[in-house]
Amino acid sequence: MRVSFFRQLNSMSSLKKAPISELPLVPASQLLIHNLTPDTHTPSVAVFRDTVLTTKPSLQRRARLLSPECHFSHVSPLPIPFPYDVEPPEEPDLQEDKASYIEKWLASREAVHPATNVAENSPSVLHKYYPKNRDQPLDLIGISETGLRDCVPHLDVGDAFEVIGAPSLSNEFDDEGDGKESDIPEAVAARKDLVDILSGHAMLMSKEGKEPAFAPWSLRYSGHQFGSWAGQLGDGRAISVLVTPHSSDPSLIYELQLKGAGRTPFSRSADGLAVLRSSIREYLCSEAMQALSIPTTRSLSLISLPALPVARERVETACVLTRMAPSFIRIGSFEALNGPTNMFFFGGGQQKPDWEALRVLGEWVSGQVLKLGLGKGEAWGTKLVLETTRRNAEMVAGWQAYGFMHGVINTDNVSILGLTIDYGPYAFMDVFDPLHICNHTDEGGRYAYKFQPNMIIYALRALLDALAPLIGAEAELGKAVSKGWAENASAEKLEEWKQKGLEIRDELDRVAQQTMATEYGRLMRKRLGLRKQDPKDESILSKPLLDLLETHRLDFHSTFRTLASFKPSLLSTAEPLSPGLHEFITRLLAATPYQESMDHGKATEAWLEWLQAYAKRIEDPSEKELWAGVEYVDQAREKEVKAANPRFVLRQWVLEEVIKKVERDSDSGKKVLAKVMQMACNPFEPWGAEDDEAITAEEKEERRYCGLGEKTMLGFQCSCSS
Known part of the structure; x- marks a missing residue:
């Protein structure tokens, strides 16, 4: 039995924990809402709290366009169906117009009533508010141990893990919990506190007179979607509800954001909700990517709203996901302030450029988000673009090395921090196909696996386009631009600055390509158990290996895992194909569901040629030097390769099965979900006792979940609809 982190956390008496409503808030200097410009309709926390909400x-x-200078709008969570089912008043003599009645109807559902158990003299900045005329069942179906551990270890989740129950694929329970509520009142209260706030039912807000002032918000951003300019988009169903410092490092902050918590000014015609299906997918994959060391937003909780139907391609159940990141600012946040003017436009609208808002956002991102460590007055535009380039290049190299496909790399889905964000129709590679398209709405294959690096560069160029006039102005000044920097600039001067700024495009491309190549090479060597850096590895080993996988339709991940047990000594016999080598190649060729169409003779010859090159590389004297002092090199290399190549992969068939189980029966499904999360967070472990035939029912299911699944699910394409 694997001991739950929750148990370990509870045993750490030195770690002071608190319910979510009592977590510390970061200082005003670290709060986005105190440093960027709010929506003119919600100009301050006080106005939002005391006027707008009531x-x-x-x-x-x-749905509306924000004023050009605005970066965000205050929004409160309200996960209810839209269009709103507002019933007219029954009293015929009620003398009020329809608009006033709708405002009253909405106001009666806002979380504006202070929790009764909060003392008036409480030192906490944040207070919990509840609605009076809104109630629906809330079902906690997931809590991420790794997200909790890494991002908010000071958060007391109470008996959340016990209520979910012991992780299990086969309903074999252990003593970690049986899904029942604790008999400790404090544990129950902490869990209910968590569920209320992270479901969007209750809201955290500062009380009048408390500093720093705080209320939830959604970001404004624009973007290119599938290469076309879409104008203003924004957080149409995401609301940031808390920003708290990490308990061990106050400079490291985490923003908690609810996805699927209701409409915002950026929802356009949508309902602002998310369905259980897509929420499970993001919840699991965020932590799976973290386990693979690929930069990503993180997940914390998953709360189902079982009584709330949501119409997508079919009617589904609503769900609220809590995700975490130091910041959710995207490339599209900059495009909102200076979008293209000479491009076909299909979106809902776009404001004119606001140069001062661009400066304000850039200074905030440079100092507080990217933490570039610049001196006072030091130019930041070029550094911001190149640092964002470096981060995103490293991220996409991780995608390519581990066969991850994002599916929708629109510029509004690309993080300034280089985090994998907005998990929609993603997939991990099964049978290797460089042209695989995981999103069935991507009819042209724009975001196919092979093209992902190019699409990241496209997004980074869009960031440069947005900042180019400012970068050019900084180049002319030799320092950072100041307030009002473009106030009196003519159109000709702005164009001159823009062209000057665009001169760093070649540098952007060079940094992106070089970073991608370096990081991809490092990761591929790691997956092959090689320590020496050799630029020839790409042409001699990596590319030919992928060609082998493509030609013979072999599984991407299990092939790498099998290569862990390769020993150069298999090639050292006088026979060209010894029994041991033949058996090893047979295992490699088993990694395909298309055995009947494989030319085993040609495949064996191809593998023999590649393995000879691999063995030669392993036996290279300069490579062997890096293993000096290791007594059993073959065993050590096998251990390293297995530690870099997942036994468990979050395949499409696994996701579909887990989703169906949770949809069919939440009580048993959430235990399966917990176990799959556990496997995704520990992907390199030998799940299913891979080398042992005597296995338990649970291990048998683990082994099945580590397999390719049914052939019909290979290459399964997802929808953007979520």
């Missing part, structure tokens, strides 16, 4: 709540739900 008298004009529709302002935060009505």
Whole structure:
């Protein structure tokens, strides 16, 4: 039995934990809402709290373009169906117009009533608010141990893990919990506190007079979607509800964001909700990517709203995911302030450029998000672009090395921090196909696996385009631009600055390509158990290996895992194909569901040629030097390769099966979900006792979940609809 981190955490008496409503808030200097410009309709926390929520709540739900200078809008979570089912008043003599009645109807559902158990003299900045005329069942179906451990270890989740129950694929329970509520009142209260806030039912907000002032918000951003300019997009169903410092490093902050918590000004015609299906996919994959050391946003909780139907391609159940990151600012955040003017436009609208808002956002991102460590007055535009380039290049190299396909690399889905963000129709590679398209709405294959590096560069160039006038102005000044920097600039001067700024495009491309190549090479060597850096590895080993996988339709991940047990001594006999080598190649060729169409003779010859090159590389004197002092090199290399190549992969068939189990029966499904999360967070472990035939029912299921699944699910394409 694997001991739950929750158990370990509870035993750490030195770690002071608190319920979510009592977590510390970061200082105003680290809060986005105190450093960027709010929506003119929600100009401050005080106005939002005391006026908008009580008298004009529709302002935060009505789809509209924000003023050009604005970066965000305050929004409160409201996960209810849209269009809103507002029943007219029964009293015929009620003398009020329809608009006033709708405002009252919405206001009665806002979380504006202080929790009764909060003392008036509480030192906490944040207070919990509840709605009076809104109630629905809330079902906690997932809590991420690794997300909790890494991002908010000071958060007391109470008996959340016990309520979910012991992780299990086969309903074999252990003593970690049986899904029942604790008999400790404090544990129950902490879990209910968590569920109320992270479901969007209750809201954290500062009380009048408490500093720093705080209320939730959604970001404004624009973007290119499938290469076409879409104008303003924004957080149409994401609301940031808390920003708290890490318990061991106050400079490291985490923003907690609810996805699927209801309409915002950026929802356009949508309902602002998310379905259980897509929420499970993001919840699992965020932590799976972290386990593979690929930069990503993180997940914390998954709360189902079983009584709330959501119409997508079919009617589904609503769910709220809590995800975490130091910041959710994207490339599209900059494009919102200076988008293209000479491009076909299909979106809902776009404001004129706002040069001062661009400066304000850039200074905030440079100092507080990317933490570039610049001196006072030092130019930041070029450094911001190149640092974002480096981070995203490293990220996409991880995608390529581990066969991850994002599916929708629109510029509004590319993080300034270089984090994998907005998990939609993603997939991990099964049978290797460089042209695989995981998103069935991507009819042209724009975001196919092979093209992902190019699409990241496309997004980074869009960032440069947005910042180019400012970068050019900084180049002319020799320092950072100051307030009002473009206030009196003519159109000709702005164009001159823009062209000057665009001169770093070649440098952007060079940094991106070089970083990708270096990081991809490092990861591929790691997957092959090689320590020496050799630029010839790409042409001699990596590319020919992938060609082998493509030609013979072999599984991407299990092939690498099998290569862990390769020993150069298999090639040292006088026979060209010894029994041991033949048996090893047979195992490699078993990694395909297309045995009947494989030319085993040609495949064996091809593998023999590649393995000879691999063995030669392993036996290279300069490579062997790096293993000096290791007594059993073959065993040590096998251990390293297995530690870099997952036994468990979050394949499409696994996701579909888990989703169906949770949809069919939440009580048993959430235990399966917990076990799959556990496997995804520990992908290199020998799940299913891979070398042992005597296995338990649980291990048998683990082994099945580590397999390719049914042939019909290979290359399964997902939808953007979530």
